[in-house]
Amino acid sequence: MTAASNTHPIGFPFKQRGLLLLFFAVAGLSIGLVLAVFGNLANARLAWGIATLPVLTALLLQTLNSLRRGDFGLDIVAALSMSFALWFGESLAADVVAVMYAGGQLLEEFASSRAAREMTALMGRVAGTAFRYKHGLLEEVPITEIAAGDRIMIRQGEVVPVDGTILSDRAVLDQSALTGEALPVDHHNGDEVLSGTTSIGPVFEIRALRPAADSTYAAVVRLVEKAQNSKAPMARLADRYGLAFLILTVFMACAAWFLSGDPRRALAVLVIATPCPLILAVPVAIMSGVSRCASIGCLVKDGGVLEALSRVRVAILDKTGTLTHGRARIVAIGNANWIEKDEILRFAASLDQASSHVMAAALITAAHERGLRLTPPDDVEEIAGSGLDGRVDGRRVVIGSGSFVKGRSSDGSPGACSESHRPGEVAVTVAIDGVIAGTIVLADPVRSEAITVLERMRRAGVGRIVLASGDRNDIASHVGNTLGIEQVLGELTPASKVEAVIAAKSFGPVMMVGDGVNDAPALAVADVGVALGARGTAASSEAAGVVLLVDRLDPLADAIVIARRAVGIARQSVIVGLSLSVAGMCAAAFGYLPPLQGALLQEVIDVAVILNALRALARPDDADIAAGGALD
Template sequence: MDIVAALSMAFALSFGESLAANVVALMYAGGQMLEGYASGRAAREMTLLMGRVGRTAFRYVGDRLELTPIEKIIAGDHIMIRQGEVLPVDGILLSRRAILDESALTGEPLPVDHRAGEEVLSGSTSIGPVFTLKALRPASESTYAAIVRLVETAQTNKAPMARLADRYGLAFLLMTVAIALTAWLLSDDPRRALAVLVIATPCPLILAVPVALMSGISRCASIGCLVKDGSALEALSRARVAVLDKTGTLTRGKPEIVAVGCSAWIDKDELLRLAASLDQASSHVMAAALIAGAQERNLRLSPPTNVEEVGGSGLEGMVDGRRVVIGGSRFVKSRSSRNASQVFENHHRSGEAAVTVAIDGLVAGNIIMADPVRAEAISVLQRLRSAGITKIVLASGDRLDVASHVGNILGIEQVLGEQTPASKVEAVIAAKSFGPVMMVGDGVNDAPALAAADVGVALGARGAAASSEAANIVLLVDRLDPLATALVVARRAVAIARQSVVAGLGLSVAGMIAAAFGYLPPLHGALLQEVIDVAVILNALRALGPSKSEGGPYSQFASIATRPASKTQLS
């Protein structure tokens, strides 16, 4: 296109059309400036990510604070976070509470109230009182650093559609020169050739595609979905089949209390309080879930004493002067003198686990644990189908009966259980017979399948780093809501890019033919072409804005019962 511009200006000057030459030069430079502005505006959400975190943080060294470069912070360091500061590392909250603005990560504008012991992510901004954070990993390995690396990849990669546009640019140049020479030879009027060259400068093909795709990537970033490059956005727009992991993707990936069954002689809260108090001495995942459940109910936990743990079975100890035993049914009964009731047997359903509790030698009740289906999962799957996904497959490493239970809840037509990483790859390859495949997962075992799919989507907020690296798209929030919206955004952005190219090239070719027959003098042709270029760029920028089919602003649906109960959203 630089060649076309140079030819048109050189011809204009040689034939005395200095005004046309100046218009071409001015409008060509103006078009480049507009393109730069458009691309800069489209990338603003991602660019803002790069400079948010400071270069230093206050680290506790003994009983004093030391201003430390964030690259020297290591796992286990205690850091003071002041109001207005951005968290430089992922960590565990040591103070009683912290109020964070997580909009840079999630797109959700409401502050989130975190309690002691909860994990908080780098990139969040403190908008409450000063608090202390225990670093989980170095700054270079934090969630925010990974996001920035993905952003840099997204900014440097170029989509296949744009590369295709570059290749077509050469064909367009040859076609332009051919039309110009033909017009000159048939009319013996070199000004007709000049008019053809002028109206071809510059080309909508080069301007519209990258602007529309970058706008779509930016729109996705603003709703908590990071698309690594334009090719990923194009692949997402073509997806017709969704293969979904279960644990951590359709379910929350960690056990929660779903029911407490107990005898008439003890209160449910007291049963849970005693069990959670004893479990403070255990590192088992069920113990952490019990403690979290008790804290969510504002139960006062007491320190356990004389604790004895039998690995894989349960533990026994004293809490507030009472002997408490907790674990599997067989283990608890073996440590109890008698059973109060048998009503707790077989209480749990498929996919649930029962933790039995005995108090002072008496079997007192069961605490039913389950990995619950995400609150937003059903609505997200409905929206995916509405957006054009024709087939959904659940591929889980769990037993088939557990996976089928989740599949029945969500209305998924095909459920695959006991899947290894290799068999998940085979499931993705088999699904390709029904159309382009989108794979969604969060664990290390999902990484091969994510790489094998036409487009891989990872839950980056809590998922494994390997899955985020293998995926083309990363959800920056621990929810599925952005995925359905991103699918709509991708299809709209690609449609706008094609629309802009077809309309722009069609108008350009029509103008070139008119100029070849002498209906458009060079000056008028230059002005007409610039109008076409401005129109296609402005049309491509429409991909930045929301559409009616996105289902409304992200913040309206993202906050509906999708956070753990321990995180209170403040009005």
């Protein structure tokens, strides 16, 4: 059976048409059985034959439509079995096949809908309008009119329509539909929020970062539509196998008829081959896997990517923003005995409000997180690459490199000013009124979940892990040693990252994980490119086949296990289903399985393989993760 389109050629929506056809087939079967019980076999056969005709007609129209598109599915076998059954007077068998075919169509539609539930839940969540401030007044406008820089009000229960920066003190968001996080997430002033998340706290305001069409949620919707319309290589392979199975079925039916002289044996062979678990199991299992990945915040763009993900043997990971958070954080503050550490940070962050440097943003964020009150600086002078000099609360403050601050200070305290020599750390020295007050040490720390994720990847079958970074070799090596990574490559350009991916392919299919523009070429050339879409760039998300919607690596390890499990289930269903079908066809060819029993047996096989394929929707347990390397 090939996957049905949503609309029948004569214009009926698929679900309504399927229900109507099933009703006719079941009604005719029931009426015929009642007539047969009362001994009216002639009219019973007539009822069964009439009930078969609507299903057969719809099937022929669908088959012709598929043939025009170049699709050769096993619907042809269903049409042949019903036609031959009517021709040889086996109207009861024909009606049973019609019931089973119509029911199978509905079962497949239900399975596909069930598998795509998490993905379709993403569609249509955002309302068509939003409340925007203009000239101090609120106006309700279509979200298509929202531009970058607009100030938007988000009420409790509303879905955030565009990506934005929080202007209010606090926002509480339900991100489960977008990222799979079960618990509400607290956000504060200055934090970036993603479109598609739902406000479950007090009213708050955001500053739009980009138009609705360019937002995270809109990109997710486009990716979902692409995934739903895609066809996996395994599904395309199933089509080719389906054609071979069709030829085998016709050959066995003709041979059984020719050798036995009994046309009913040929009919029985056709009946038990209608439809085929090969066509049913693959799309349901693959879509179930894609859907399950989406539910944990890992968006797989299409079924082909899911299959490639299941075969990954080498993982290459960028450092900054991937294995680390991609933003500096305070790891230590050294202070003189006359000033508190928080006071040093308050003065430094207040002065840094006049700078656009990445370190300045880190100090300001840290001050906000500690609840420190920042004041506007005055008379600020910024010396590029060295530091800042200005006034805060009437006091002269100098911050920057140790040599810069020492050159503008007259005194210091032992230990208050020291440069960091640990790889990956940067020291910012602070002086107040000409006296060195202390040193703030910043670093881009390794993600807390990174070690666990890498270990889970290894358990899932990834045999080789490589760190590829544009940072200095000593910094990259420090991170690699911390995480126990086998191979570390530092000081890479975008072109050399591509070369690293190509070289790694000699060890097996390669997955590249990154988040920046410089990672996009490597993501595109890898067998599977993975982008951190929550904070990554649009270029990396477009080049990647997998997008992580949450700013964590955990879903990626789960996605590998899910992919391997889904492909394994699809392959298992095909092998078992086809084996049972071929065994039944052989039994029918030798006269051990009449047409009616053959139809019933085949439907049992179809139901079994579909239910088995739906197992790919389940959450992987510890046994799946432990056996991940053997699932394929």
